[in-house]
Amino acid sequence: MNEFSIIDRFAANLPRPAAQHNALHESDCELLDLPSGDVTLAITTDDLVEELALGFYPDPYTIGWVALTASLSDLAAVSADPLAALVSLGIHPGLEADFLDGVASGIADVCRANGIGIAGGDTNATPEFRIGCTAVGTLPRGAALTRRGCRPGDRVYVTGPLGTGALAALGRSAGGSLPTPAFRPVARLREGRSLRGVASACIDTSDGALDALGRLARLNGVGFDVDVAGCFDPSALAPLEARGLPGWLLLASLHGEFELLFTVPPGLVGALGRVSGAAGWRPIALGTVTGRPGIRIDPGTDVPPFVLDPLAVRALFEGYDGDLESLIAGLLALVRS
Amino acid sequence: MNEFSIIDRFAANLPRPAAQHNALHESDCELLDLPSGDVTLAITTDDLVEELALGFYPDPYTIGWVALTASLSDLAAVSADPLAALVSLGIHPGLEADFLDGVASGIADVCRANGIGIAGGDTNATPEFRIGCTAVGTLPRGAALTRRGCRPGDRVYVTGPLGTGALAALGRSAGGSLPTPAFRPVARLREGRSLRGVASACIDTSDGALDALGRLARLNGVGFDVDVAGCFDPSALAPLEARGLPGWLLLASLHGEFELLFTVPPGLVGALGRVSGAAGWRPIALGTVTGRPGIRIDPGTDVPPFVLDPLAVRALFEGYDGDLESLIAGLLALVRS
Numbered sequence: 095m096n097e098f099s100i101i102d103r104f105a106a107n108l109p110r111p112a113a114q115h116n117a118l119h120e121s122d123c124e125l126l127d128l129p130s131g132d133v134t135l136a137i138t139t140d141d142l143v144e145e146l147a148l149g150f151y152p153d154p155y156t157i158g159w160v161a162l163t164a165s166l167s168d169l170a171a172v173s174a175d176p177l178a179a180l181v182s183l184g185i186h187p188g189l190e191a192d193f194l195d196g197v198a199s200g201i202a203d204v205c206r207a208n209g210i211g212i213a214g215g216d217t218n219a220t221p222e223f224r225i226g227c228t229a230v231g232t233l234p235r236g237a238a239l240t241r242r243g244c245r246p247g248d249r250v251y252v253t254g255p256l257g258t259g260a261l262a263a264l265g266r267s268a269g270g271s272l273p274t275p276a277f278r279p280v281a282r283l284r285e286g287r288s289l290r291g292v293a294s295a296c297i298d299t300s301d302g303a304l305d306a307l308g309r310l311a312r313l314n315g316v317g318f319d320v321d322v323a324g325c326f327d328p329s330a331l332a333p334l335e336a337r338g339l340p341g342w343l344l345l346a347s348l349h350g351e352f353e354l355l356f357t358v359p360p361g362l363v364g365a366l367g368r369v370s371g372a373a374g375w376r377p378i379a380l381g382t383v384t385g386r387p388g389i390r391i392d393p394g395t396d397v398p399p400f401v402l403d404p405l406a407v408r409a410l411f412e413g414y415d416g417d418l419e420s421l422i423a424g425l426l427a428l429v430r431s
Numbered sequence: 432m433n434e435f436s437i438i439d440r441f442a443a444n445l446p447r448p449a450a451q452h453n454a455l456h457e458s459d460c461e462l463l464d465l466p467s468g469d470v471t472l473a474i475t476t477d478d479l480v481e482e483l484a485l486g487f488y489p490d491p492y493t494i495g496w497v498a499l500t501a502s503l504s505d506l507a508a509v510s511a512d513p514l515a516a517l518v519s520l521g522i523h524p525g526l527e528a529d530f531l532d533g534v535a536s537g538i539a540d541v542c543r544a545n546g547i548g549i550a551g552g553d554t555n556a557t558p559e560f561r562i563g564c565t566a567v568g569t570l571p572r573g574a575a576l577t578r579r580g581c582r583p584g585d586r587v588y589v590t591g592p593l594g595t596g597a598l599a600a601l602g603r604s605a606g607g608s609l610p611t612p613a614f615r616p617v618a619r620l621r622e623g624r625s626l627r628g629v630a631s632a633c634i635d636t637s638d639g640a641l642d643a644l645g646r647l648a649r650l651n652g653v654g655f656d657v658d659v660a661g662c663f664d665p666s667a668l669a670p671l672e673a674r675g676l677p678g679w680l681l682l683a684s685l686h687g688e689f690e691l692l693f694t695v696p697p698g699l700v701g702a703l704g705r706v707s708g709a710a711g712w713r714p715i716a717l718g719t720v721t722g723r724p725g726i727r728i729d730p731g732t733d734v735p736p737f738v739l740d741p742l743a744v745r746a747l748f749e750g751y752d753g754d755l756e757s758l759i760a761g762l763l764a765l766v767r768s
Contacts, residue, residue, distance in 0.1 A: 100522060100531065100554065101554050103531070103532075104520070104531055104554075105549070107532065107535035107536060107538075107539050108518075108535060108538060108542065109542045109548040109549065110549065110550065111514065111515035111548035111550050113514060113515065114515065114548065114550050118551070124515070124517065124550035126550060128514070128569060129514075129569060130468060130469075130470060131465075131470065132467075133465060133467060135514070135567070137474075137515075137550065137565075137567060138551075139476070139519055139553050141521070141553055141555050143521065143555035143557055144555065144556060177448065177450060177463055177466075177472070178448035178450065178451065178461070178463050178474075180461065182476055182478055183441070185437060191440070194437065194441055195440075198444035199444060201445060202444050202445050205445065205446045206446060210448060211445070211446040211449065211451065212442070212447065212448075213451050213461035213474065214455070214475075215476060216477050216478055216563070218478050219481060220480055226563075228474070228476050228517070228565050230463075230474060230567070232466060232467075408556055
């Protein structure tokens with residue numbers, strides 16, 4: 095069984111809360127109406143597991159930074175106002191105090207940048223270091239963005255350039271054969287809030303942009319025409335181009351940038367320009383929602399609708415020895431299977 | 432560093448949420464005022480780690496049951512109305528589907544018994560099975576119970592008999608030399624809600640009753656006179672008595688019963704009788720809050736104020752080979768150190 099069939103089977107046995115808006119897989123956060131008032135609660139929990147096991151982050155500060163950013167990014171994707179976060183730690187007596195100080199420092203800087211705090215968490219004795227974050231936020235009832243709602247003709251955007259998170263994963267896995275700049279992703283909370291009433295669907299690119307497109311395609315019964323020109327961070331694209339590799343590989347990594355990938359109906363494109371300008375950010379056009387199944391990446395490739403199985407992608411990265419050509423072949427085989 | 436000094440050092444570097452009521456260690460849940468309305472959010476997260484590593488639970492159903500009950504019990508201890516829970520899983524390809532079905536079945540039965548649902552969670556690939564639950568609830572602003580507030584003269588109660596959780600841990604660690612009945616703890620949500628405005632402090636006994644008393648003692652600058660007569664489940668006490676062992680050992684295990692241990696000012700003892708009777712449960716008297724430091728267990732022992740360090744208690748249980756007398760000596764040394 096892959097991860098999705100395991101989740102589906104596990105969840106099929108469980109009652110869901112009466113107060114919940116979203117069905118399984120439909121949202122980056124769980125959305126729950128509070129019993130009184132007009133408030134919807136957004137809650138998400140995320141353990142950093144594969145990323146640590148595969149050594150994607152070079153230092154404890156980055157580990158703390160990304161651990162909290164990953165959960166705040168889920169709040170951003172539903173357009174929530176963040177309230178607080180919890181941190182779960184697994185520690186052991188051999189762990190150096192400097193290591194934990196570094197993790198805390200990364201978390202604290204993300205807190206300060208986003209005006210939130212850590213309310214608490216849980217600590218356990220584990221043979222290897224573990225970290226996970228739970229984030230909770232609020233929004234007016236009915237205002238949440240979900241992964242559902244895009245239709246053919248909608249325009250597709252991202253909140254920032256893609257590629258740095260993908261390169262962090264590719265480069266660390268390649269054992270230094272690809273240079274990897276410092277990875278300091280930003281949870282797009284301000285951008286997410288400005289998309290209320292404008293975006294028809296929204297998801298973050300935590301598992302890569304291609305995975306995000308595949309989830310939207312499956313959930314909404316649509317396809318995508320993607321134009322990668324102008325969507326990549328030049329510092330992420332350059333190392334690939336220097337080796338003659340296609341840019342779209344940066345969409346298909348196990349790891350993404352925590353940008354928001356969102357769709358906007360044609361009639362609201364003008365509104366998007368106004369709300370993003372007022373909030374001080376600039377959407378990057380990524381393509382169009384189509385009625386034809388498949389994700390056409392131009393220039394590059396054409397893939398059928400899919401959801402990348404993280405377990406399968408992880409297996410690819412675990413077996414990866416720096417041979418990028420064979421990794422590409424493996425990723426292509428995965429998205430085509 | 433022990434677990435508490437690690438948590439304190441880690442937390443010292445982190446901003447806390449402006450909306451939070453409780454300070455570190457002061458509550459079983461984190462308590463956050465929502466920006467609009469008169470609602471306080473209660474949130475708690477708990478990973479089942481030591482319990483799984485030490486094999487306290489004999490089957491996947493019990494694992495799922497206890498994983499969710501542990502988090503709901505934290506909601507109960509602050510008197511919250513449960514809203515929903517999230518489940519975090521660590522799975523691997525070698526895990527049998529029957530195992531996961533058993534875990535889900537235990538979770539589902541606890542959901543149904545408490546009228547809640549599972550909103551979502553997180554799944555990762557891990558070398559060993561992992562499970563943790565996050566629970567979220569609400570209560571009227573200002574109504575939350577915390578671990579702070581008891582004063583000398585207050586009466587001490589528990590919501591149900593003690594000993595079965597302690598015996599589950601002692602018995603499994605003893606490799607079958609102590610019989611261990613099925614362990615199906617109940618989150619005391621109904622009891623917790625009825626204690627609003629009546630209890631002066633409340634904590635659950637998830638880490639054992641002695642640990643709970645030690646935390647209350649340290650936080651409130653008080654001591655306790657405890658009378659264990661009548662507080663134990665007879666089925667948990669009998670195996671110890673058959674071996675000539677003291678009953679108070681059941682208070683000092685690594686593991687407890689998820690009962691609420693709470694204090695009531697003398698003037699509200701009558702009110703406790705009314706609210707508990709109306710809600711259909713009966714408090715069990717456990718003793719009195721004193722102004723003198725120390726926890727006097729009668730009959731049995733007299734221990735100074737302390738908090739049992741779970742890492743140290745775990746180390747005792749890891750080295751435990753069925754020799755209960757040496758385990759007792761070790762526990763006594765811990766609480767006296």
